[in-house]
Amino acid sequence: MTVDSLRTAKPTPDKAAVAPSSTKAVAKKAVAKKAVAKKAVAKKSPAKKAVATSSAPVKAGATKAAARRTATKKADSARLVQFYRDMMLIRRFEERSARAYTEALIGGYCHLNLGEEATVVGLMSALRETDYLFTNYREHGYALMRGIHPNHAMAELYGRVDGVSKGWGGSMHMFDMTHRLLGGYGIVGGQLPLATGAALAINYRGLDEIVMCTMGDGTANIGAFHESLNIAALWSLPVVFVVINNGLGMGTTVAKASAEPEIYKRASAYAMASERVDGLDPVLVADAASRAIESARAGKPFLLEVVCERLRGHSVVDPAKYRSPEEVALVARLDPVPALANRLVKEKILTAAELRHIDEEETARADAADAFARASAVPDVSTLFDYNYATPVANDSRRRPGDPLFPVVARYNVEVAR
Amino acid sequence: MTIKTYRQALHDTLREEMLRDENVFLMGEEIGVFEGSYKITAGLLTEFGDKRVRDTPIAEEGFTGAAIGAAMLGLRPVVEIMTINFSLLALDQIVNHAAKIYGMFGGQAKVPLVIRTPGGGGQQLGATHSQNIELYYAFVPGMKVVAPSTPADAKALLLAAIRDDDPVLFLENLALYNTKGDVPDDDTPAEIGKAKITREGHDLTLIGYSRMAYVARNIAESLAESEGLDIEVIDLMSLRPLDRATLVESVKKTHAAVVLEDDWLTYGIGAEIAATISDGAFDYLDAPVRRVAMAEVPMPYSKNLESAAMPTNDDVVNAIFQTLEAVGRRLKKVGQSHD
Numbered sequence: 001m002t003v004d005s006l007r008t009a010k011p012t013p014d015k016a017a018v019a020p021s022s023t024k025a026v027a028k029k030a031v032a033k034k035a036v037a038k039k040a041v042a043k044k045s046p047a048k049k050a051v052a053t054s055s056a057p058v059k060a061g062a063t064k065a066a067a068r069r070t071a072t073k074k075a076d077s078a079r080l081v082q083f084y085r086d087m088m089l090i091r092r093f094e095e096r097s098a099r100a101y102t103e104a105l106i107g108g109y110c111h112l113n114l115g116e117e118a119t120v121v122g123l124m125s126a127l128r129e130t131d132y133l134f135t136n137y138r139e140h141g142y143a144l145m146r147g148i149h150p151n152h153a154m155a156e157l158y159g160r161v162d163g164v165s166k167g168w169g170g171s172m173h174m175f176d177m178t179h180r181l182l183g184g185y186g187i188v189g190g191q192l193p194l195a196t197g198a199a200l201a202i203n204y205r206g207l208d209e210i211v212m213c214t215m216g217d218g219t220a221n222i223g224a225f226h227e228s229l230n231i232a233a234l235w236s237l238p239v240v241f242v243v244i245n246n247g248l249g250m251g252t253t254v255a256k257a258s259a260e261p262e263i264y265k266r267a268s269a270y271a272m273a274s275e276r277v278d279g280l281d282p283v284l285v286a287d288a289a290s291r292a293i294e295s296a297r298a299g300k301p302f303l304l305e306v307v308c309e310r311l312r313g314h315s316v317v318d319p320a321k322y323r324s325p326e327e328v329a330l331v332a333r334l335d336p337v338p339a340l341a342n343r344l345v346k347e348k349i350l351t352a353a354e355l356r357h358i359d360e361e362e363t364a365r366a367d368a369a370d371a372f373a374r375a376s377a378v379p380d381v382s383t384l385f386d387y388n389y390a391t392p393v394a395n396d397s398r399r400r401p402g403d404p405l406f407p408v409v410a411r412y413n414v415e416v417a418r
Numbered sequence: 419m420t421i422k423t424y425r426q427a428l429h430d431t432l433r434e435e436m437l438r439d440e441n442v443f444l445m446g447e448e449i450g451v452f453e454g455s456y457k458i459t460a461g462l463l464t465e466f467g468d469k470r471v472r473d474t475p476i477a478e479e480g481f482t483g484a485a486i487g488a489a490m491l492g493l494r495p496v497v498e499i500m501t502i503n504f505s506l507l508a509l510d511q512i513v514n515h516a517a518k519i520y521g522m523f524g525g526q527a528k529v530p531l532v533i534r535t536p537g538g539g540g541q542q543l544g545a546t547h548s549q550n551i552e553l554y555y556a557f558v559p560g561m562k563v564v565a566p567s568t569p570a571d572a573k574a575l576l577l578a579a580i581r582d583d584d585p586v587l588f589l590e591n592l593a594l595y596n597t598k599g600d601v602p603d604d605d606t607p608a609e610i611g612k613a614k615i616t617r618e619g620h621d622l623t624l625i626g627y628s629r630m631a632y633v634a635r636n637i638a639e640s641l642a643e644s645e646g647l648d649i650e651v652i653d654l655m656s657l658r659p660l661d662r663a664t665l666v667e668s669v670k671k672t673h674a675a676v677v678l679e680d681d682w683l684t685y686g687i688g689a690e691i692a693a694t695i696s697d698g699a700f701d702y703l704d705a706p707v708r709r710v711a712m713a714e715v716p717m718p719y720s721k722n723l724e725s726a727a728m729p730t731n732d733d734v735v736n737a738i739f740q741t742l743e744a745v746g747r748r749l750k751k752v753g754q755s756h757d
């Protein structure tokens with residue numbers, strides 16, 4: 001059900017092969033799909049051109065065009081390899097987190113990016129270091145791609161002092177000002193007004209940074225979505241809202257939650273430009289994100305919808321019984337990580353041995369992160385009140401749950417032992 | 419009587435009320451296909467269909483407000499808000515409309531609405547997902563707020579809430595869902611606004627609601643055994659209206675009180691209880707009313723910080739001993755062991 005209507009009719013061979021075997025709803029949405037495909041194609045060509053021109057070096061001896069073609073190809077290959085490496089890191093990191101969770105080393109809720117790796121790396125590759133990211137609780141991969149060391153991301157999951165949020169936030173609340181990841185938020189839609197406000201600060205100061213604000217498909221139905229898009233468009237704020245449409249909000253399909261299931265279209269209500277892109281292909285995602293970011297940097301906020309798949313349950317503990325075996329099998333076939341591996345081999349960019357080597361390296365990084373997190377100290381209880389207020393204040397409560405308000409005075413001076 | 423979990427008691431009561439009255443219907447996130455985040459509504463979509471078990475978009479303000487509107491026309495919606503933390507997004511509709519409509523329009527329209535929602539901390543869910551903010555609703559005239567601590571009370575209070583013509587916030591608790599107890603087979607609703615003495619005693623009054631009423635009973639029993647203490651336990655059951663008379667009468671008998679709450683101490687539910695006791699039983703008190711509550715911090719994720727921020731059984735026992743010490747009462751067993 002999640003795959004059906006949402007899968008953009010993107011002309012890659014894997015997906016074309018899969019689409020027809022999908023459920024009835026595909027036919028119902030065929031018209032809409034075509035429209036989306038057309039849109040995606042129309043938007044794709046100028047972007048490709050843009051990449052080509054920007055990366056064209058001048059080479060003596062060869063014709064300009066030929067040199068440009070080779071250089072572009074090389075650059076494209078290098079980019080694909082980097083995407084693969086990054087996706088592999090996220091994949092192995094998330095698998096490691098899931099394992100630590102089942103070992104009860106990680107607590108609380110733990111939502112993974114499994115299946116969304118291409119979306120994550122594509123989006124994050126389009127940001128400058130100086131741009132900001134606001135996201136939700138499904139943010140481990142985003143944290144890694146913002147440049148946060150896997151050790152510090154994993155230590156946060158373990159609730160240790162070396163975690164990005166010092167063990168205070170956990171899986172849902174990673175934050176790192178230096179890498180401009182301004183949270184991980186656990187309240188659905190909570191990040192949208194904040195991202196809008198950050199864009200206001202940038203606009204206020206006349207900087208050329210932008211804010212990217214990601215959210216799930218289900219989040220597009222909360223009031224803050226509409227309030228934020230309207231304000232951003234009204235005030236021409238440099239923000240890109242990204243809906244990561246994985247087809248499900250917990251167990252609820254987009255069709256059951258959204259009167260307009262093509263979420264990018266909602267932007268028109270705020271006179272905002274928008275686009276929908278296939279989130280299983282990191283290149284398409286990166287290019288679409290670049291277009292959206294360019295628009296935002298020019299003061300035109302943008303709504304980008306990225307259609308991808310959630311490989312597992314909503315969180316580590318959700319067995320996802322509401323999904324049919326067919327759907328589970330289809331989603332597994334759409335897995336973007338092996339898809340990119342196949343493409344790299346088919347286009348003769350990497351050998352199978354080289355792929356394996358990358359996997360080993362990224363697995364080692366995830367394992368190292370796990371070892372680091374295990375070894376990191378738990379926050380000392382004496383630090384419980386360290387972050388009560390940024391400005392020290394008189395009469396701040398620093399009482400432990402069992403402490404009396406005032407010292408207990410014995411009335412009749414009778415000695416009572418415990 | 420049938421032995422059931424708190425979860426099962428809620429589930430069965432919802433089902434029975436839906437069978438009894440076709441105006442009763444359910445709305446909330448993930449209550450149908452997903453069968454409820456905490457599985458209270460499991461199977462009800464299959465049995466009643468999607469007209470009466472409505473999965474909503476993630477739109478707390480929208481669907482809670484819609485439930486209020488439907489209630490104004492005589493339906494009896496039972497809304498599930500996944501956890502009380504998310505009720506903040508519906509706070510405006512609850513406080514400004516559900517609680518106001520009957521009075522503001524001179525009694526012309528009733529709002530027979532139930533909002534079921536669990537509180538609870540201690541699951542490492544961090545600052546935004548570990549709050550106990552029932553006070554926000556208990557503060558508001560026009561609202562009724564009930565908080566059962568046993569499967570039997572869960573049934574009796576849910577029956578009362580659904581049949582009541584006013585908006586009722588029905589507080590559940592994550593830690594109670596799997597607890598078991600006897601549940602009567604007949605459907606006699608509880609009386610909203612009444613507290614319950616769940617254990618009679620003379621040494622001290624221990625007061626709690628929801629999870630803390632459960633904790634209070636257990637601690638009183640274990641102290642009876644280990645220390646020979648005779649503690650009276652009051653389960654508030656209803657936070658608004660508050661049964662002040664039961665509190666005052668108990669303290670007149672025991673002369674001392676300890677209040678357990680899962681919320682924050684400053685301006686918390688316990689503050690109202692302590693004020694009530696000092697007002698109604700001032701001359702009878704032999705020691706200040708003691709409160710045990712959460713540390714006043716945004717709840718940290720890290721397990722040991724979280725544990726440090728939450729009241730433990732030891733905290734409760736210490737508070738009881740220190741209060742008895744303040745009273746000057748010798749503890750039998752402990753006193754003996756020192757002889």
Ligand SMILES: Cc1ncc(C[n+]2csc(CCOP(=O)(O)OP(=O)(O)O)c2C)c(N)n1
Pocket residue numbers: 138186187188189215216217218219220244246248249250314447476478500504507
């Ligand atoms: C205000 C609020 N309501 C409900 C929840 C519970 N909840 C957490 S995630 C989620 C589903 C979100 O779905 P979506 O936006 O599609 O994101 P995804 O999890 O698929 O990435 C819900 C209902 C919440 N965290 N906050």
Ligand SMILES: [Mg+2]
Pocket residue numbers: 216217218244245246247248249250
């Ligand atoms: Mg989703």
